[in-house]
Amino acid sequence: MSVVFTFPGQGSQEPHMLRSLPPHPVIAGTLQEASEILGEDLLLWDSEDALKSTVAVQVALLVSGVAAARALQAEGAHVDWAAGHSVGAFGAAVIAGSLAFPTALTLVKLRGELMENAFRQGYGMGVVLGIQQQKLHDIVARTFSREDPVYLANYNAPDQIVVAGSVRGVDRVLATARQEGARRAERIQVNVPSHCPLLDPVADKLAEALKEVPLRRPAIPYASNRTGRTLLDPEAIREDLAYGVSRPVRWHEAASLLVERGARLFIEMPPGRVLTNLAKTAFPSIRSVSVADSGLKTCCILANRHKAND
Template identity: 90%
Template structure:
């Protein structure tokens, strides 16, 4: 039975997420490595105020995910696939063995800066739960305007979809969704309209930066959250990391494919449990755990147990 390491995206961040990570020499070493590469103490950059910055959030998510996955590997836990949600794709590429951590750190910092500078105000994201995809697509189509655009951005589950665009457009979509039976429809604490065509200029600049970075064939398959497919071609992974910022996240498709191919244990890297909860709801027959909740030791025991039953 196969194991997947999953890496969460923006929205999972928590104040003090780095300094509250488990005490482990590999985690401490990764935090120090990242601080040295960036020329700043990252433990001073995960406060509530600091995490209002898209750059700080994305860097912290990359570092926490890679640090935890490295610690699990050091303790003998092995994954058969790596999958990341949004910026978590960079952590997945590192742990899959396709991208070096220093390069990923530089790229994620640039990604955050480009996204933050592209839209200073008036844009964001919102989440809708409890209505079918087709119904929400119709609401967005009726609501869309050039002046106040809104797009479908994250297909997290059949009845959990995120929209992105102008704040006014999002608010109209959320209000209509509530009127038409949504269980929940609210704005997210995100100031950038991620995963829609508004970020095509960001994707182009990111692609230029990615061209300067070497990629290798991964040791384990990398699951694309953009296409919902697994990738082994280094150039395909390079392209995926560039285009992911301006294309919808098809997380449910990617997770469904992995389950179809035999994945039976999903281990989510810190922080949070967003991906864990999605998997528990969508795939009740598999095991899904959060390293932040269960701890490294329990995750290692589970990973080894599932691997022993292959």
């Protein structure tokens, strides 16, 4: 029975999330390494004010996920797959063994800067629960305008979909969704229109930067949240990391594929439990836990218990 390490994306951030990581020498070492690479104390990026920046959020999420995953591996936790949601894909690529951590830090910082500079204000994302994809697609199509574009962005579950675009467009979609029976429809903590064509220029610049980066064949299979498939070819992973920023996240497809291939334990890296809750709802027959809730020791025990039952 296979074990998946999952890495959350933007929207999962919490103030002081780096300070709240479990005490462990590998985690402390990863934080120190990141601070040295960036040339400043990473914990300064960890406050509520600092996390208003897309750059700070994405770098902190990368470091948090890699630090926890490294600690689990240092304690002997077994892992068969690595999967990341949105910017979490970079953490997954690091732990899969395809992308070096220092390089990932540089790329994620650039990614955040490009996104932040492209859309200073007036854009964002919102989540809709309780409406099926086709119905929400129709609402978005009716709402879209050149002045206030809005798109389907993240397919997190059959009835949990995120939209992205101008704030006015997003708010109109959310209001219509509530009127048409959505269980929940609200904005999320993302101030850029991720995973839609508005970010095509960002993806192109990121692709240029990635051309200069060495990637290796992963030691652990890497699950793409853009295609919903697993990737072993370094060039395919390179493309995935670049264009994931402007293409929809197909998280449910990726998770479904892993379950079909035998995944029975999903362990979510800090700071949150968003991916854990998605898995619990979509796949009630499997086990899904988060480091934030269960701790390193329990997650390690569960990972090795699942390996022993192979």
